[in-house]
Amino acid sequence: MMEQIWRLEPKIRFRRVFDEGVLIHQDRAEVMVINEVGLTFLELCDGQRSVAQIIHRMKPQYAVSENELVRDIRSFVAELADEGILLSGEAVQR
Amino acid sequence: MSFHRLMASARERNHLVSVLLELTYQCNLKCQFCYNDLNLAGKRLTPEHYRRLLDDLVQMGTLSVSFTGGEPLIYPHFYEVASYARDKGFSITVKSNALPLNRRNAERLKREVDPWQIETSLHGACAKTHDRQTLQNGSFKRLIGNIRTLRSLGMRVKINSALTRYNEHEVEAMLALADELDCPIQFDPVITPRDNGDTGPVQLTASPAGIENMYRLTIQHAMRAAEKTRAQQEKTLTVNVVGKNASFEQSPNRDPDRNPDPKSDHGQAIQTGRRLKNCGAGSTNLAIDPFGNVYPCVQFRRLVGNLHEHSIDRIWNHAEALKAIRELAFTARDQALANGMENYCMGTAELVTGDALSIHPQAKLNDRLFKRAKKDRGKDRTFESAS
Numbered sequence: 001m002m003e004q005i006w007r008l009e010p011k012i013r014f015r016r017v018f019d020e021g022v023l024i025h026q027d028r029a030e031v032m033v034i035n036e037v038g039l040t041f042l043e044l045c046d047g048q049r050s051v052a053q054i055i056h057r058m059k060p061q062y063a064v065s066e067n068e069l070v071r072d073i074r075s076f077v078a079e080l081a082d083e084g085i086l087l088s089g090e091a092v093q094r
Numbered sequence: 095m096s097f098h099r100l101m102a103s104a105r106e107r108n109h110l111v112s113v114l115l116e117l118t119y120q121c122n123l124k125c126q127f128c129y130n131d132l133n134l135a136g137k138r139l140t141p142e143h144y145r146r147l148l149d150d151l152v153q154m155g156t157l158s159v160s161f162t163g164g165e166p167l168i169y170p171h172f173y174e175v176a177s178y179a180r181d182k183g184f185s186i187t188v189k190s191n192a193l194p195l196n197r198r199n200a201e202r203l204k205r206e207v208d209p210w211q212i213e214t215s216l217h218g219a220c221a222k223t224h225d226r227q228t229l230q231n232g233s234f235k236r237l238i239g240n241i242r243t244l245r246s247l248g249m250r251v252k253i254n255s256a257l258t259r260y261n262e263h264e265v266e267a268m269l270a271l272a273d274e275l276d277c278p279i280q281f282d283p284v285i286t287p288r289d290n291g292d293t294g295p296v297q298l299t300a301s302p303a304g305i306e307n308m309y310r311l312t313i314q315h316a317m318r319a320a321e322k323t324r325a326q327q328e329k330t331l332t333v334n335v336v337g338k339n340a341s342f343e344q345s346p347n348r349d350p351d352r353n354p355d356p357k358s359d360h361g362q363a364i365q366t367g368r369r370l371k372n373c374g375a376g377s378t379n380l381a382i383d384p385f386g387n388v389y390p391c392v393q394f395r396r397l398v399g400n401l402h403e404h405s406i407d408r409i410w411n412h413a414e415a416l417k418a419i420r421e422l423a424f425t426a427r428d429q430a431l432a433n434g435m436e437n438y439c440m441g442t443a444e445l446v447t448g449d450a451l452s453i454h455p456q457a458k459l460n461d462r463l464f465k466r467a468k469k470d471r472g473k474d475r476t477f478e479s480a481s
Contacts, residue, residue, distance in 0.1 A: 011208070013185045015157045017109055020100055022157060024185045026210055029250065031097045 001074055002055075005089035007047035012085055014042060023085065032085075037062065038076055045086070051077060104378050105371055108420060110410055111378040113151060114160040114392050115144070117169035118384050123191055124229040125217070127256055127285050127295040130164060134289070136385030137402055143386065144175045150406045152182050158210070162189035162392075164384075167199070176207040189213045192251075193233060195240045204247055211250045214241065216279070218260065219267030226260055227298075241275050253279040262304030269315050281308050283460050286442050289395050305460060309467035317471065372426035372437045376419035380410070390419045394441030394450070426451055435461045 008014055013024040021039035023032040034042065040061065044054045055073055059066055080086040095103075104111050119130045139147075151159070159179050166172055167190055179186055186207060192214040195203065203209065214237065218224035224234035244251050253272050255261070261268070265281065272279035283305045287293040300308070371377055376390030376398065383389070386401035388409050398416040399409035409416065422440065429451050430437050438457045444450040 013157070013183055013210075015155050015183070017100055017104060017111070017155055017157070018107070020095055022097070022100065024157070024210065026185070026208070033095055033097050033100055035095075 001077065002052040003050050005047060005050050006045050006077060006086045008042065008045065009085055009087050025085065041073060041076065101378065105374050108377050110154050110156050110380060112158045112160065113156055114162060114381040116162055116164065116381065116383045117166045117172060119164040120168050121163060121165040122168065122193055123233060126227055126229065127258060127298050129286050129288050129295065131288055131290040138384050139386050139401060141171045141174050143401060145178055147401060147406055148179050148182050154407060154410065158185040158187065160187040160189055165191055167194040173206050180207050185210045187211050187213060191215055192240045193236050195244060197243050200240065200243050200247055204249055211252055212244060213252045213254055216253045216255050216268060219264040219271050223261050223264055227258065241277065245276055251277045253277050255279060255281045256285060257281045257283040257300045257305065257308050258285060258298040259300050259304065260298065262300040262308065265308045265311050269311060281312060283308060284439065284442060284456065286393065287445055299456065302459060302463060306463040306467055309464045313467055313471060369424050370427050371423035372430055372440060373423060375423065375440060376416050377423060390416065391441055393439055394444065396444065422450055429453065433458065
């Protein structure tokens with residue numbers, strides 16, 4: 001997971017609105033709101049950086065331990081992947 | 095934060111969420127109630143203008159773009175502009191009479207634009223009524239066939255219907271037809287003068303009994319639909335990210351202005367007396383005509399800028415006319431509340447009465463009819479149309 005590269009599913013529409021992220025799932029007709037931490041992660045999730053690299057970039061911005069950040073981001077990525085919102089690098093290449 | 099609360103915040107803090115682009119006023123139909131001013135002239139926006147506009151809107155965090163007209167699919171650069179918008183990550187709505195959307199064009203639209211939704215117009219439950227309003231024989235048959243094609247391709251279609259004295263007696267059949275097509279349908283009882291002030295279309299306004307009947311039937315229909323989908327609507331998944339909640343929720347069908355959730359920003363504002371805006375015109379929305387004229391809303395045609403002169407970012411952040419409209423929206427909301435309403439259309443008010451703060455009689459009547467229908471949850475229907 002930590003070394004994997006992720007990117008948004010192409011059918012997801014994504015915008016920053018103030019400090020929140022809005023994700024629109026075209027196929028499922030769902031609108032999702034992501035908090036500022038999730039928003040920062042997704043803005044850095046460009047199909048180039050691994051999860052570990054993104055966390056490294058995020059860490060100075062948050063007053064939490066690295067372990068806590070890693071735990072929450074892992075859970076966040078797993079949840080988005082289950083929802084089909086994030087695709088792993090391997091899945092993208094297929 | 096829920097999506098509705100975020101959008102309420104966007105309205106309060108002036109975040110441009112949605113832009114409607116009128117690509118052309120040309121149309122393959124001649125609907126009797128069309129509001130477009132077909133004589134409007136000017137220097138047309140080019141595809142390059144649209145690309146620059148869409149680039150700016152990405153930077154401004156705009157979520158959605160709607161393409162309309164006239165008939166937007168007639169605009170010769172439609173696919174060039176709309177697919178650029180798709181590539182830029184906008185949620186796209188195409189407002190079309192659907193007549194050009196035969197299978198070949200529908201497949202191309204899905205492939206190149208991939209819209210969130212296609213909004214189309216149904217003017218009756220049968221060819222006789224529909225074609226009477228579009229003034230084109232065969233338009234009903236083509237529309238229904240093309241909606242079926244769009245649905246077979248998995249595309250989302252929403253049906254809009256202008257309620258008129260021609261179709262007010264067919265509401266029940268239109269609701270059934272929409273169900274059969276598996277499309278949501280929304281009726282609008284407000285027939286406005288044309289943008290050039292021509293009041294001819296207003297003659298088609300439905301009768302008060304017809305409007306109330308439409309409200310009753312749509313309330314009953316919505317209640318039946320809500321029962322069927324309640325379990326799905328309540329689907330909520332919550333993910334914790336560093337102690338905060340990121341909520342994923344299906345868009346509820348609740349209309350926040352007519353039926354405010356007491357926990358929502360809107361509902362709480364009502365309870366606490368906090369001032370809200372009447373609507374998102376000029377605060378979350380803009381409309382842009384084929385000549386680059388920028389308006390706060392498709393129905394509120396007060397010019398706030400022109401893209402040939404200034405960028406959208408500059409207009410949004412610096413146009414004095416837009417600032418005035420945002421202030422007006424607070425006053426209009428107070429005006430609505432003073433009249434026992436939650437909101438009203440400032441644009442129609444200005445067009446009909448010359449004053450955006452003067453709620454016109456048809457809006458007051460419609461509000462009264464809606465509340466009466468809502469009070470008894472759509473029951474007690476007795477309606478016979480003379481049309």
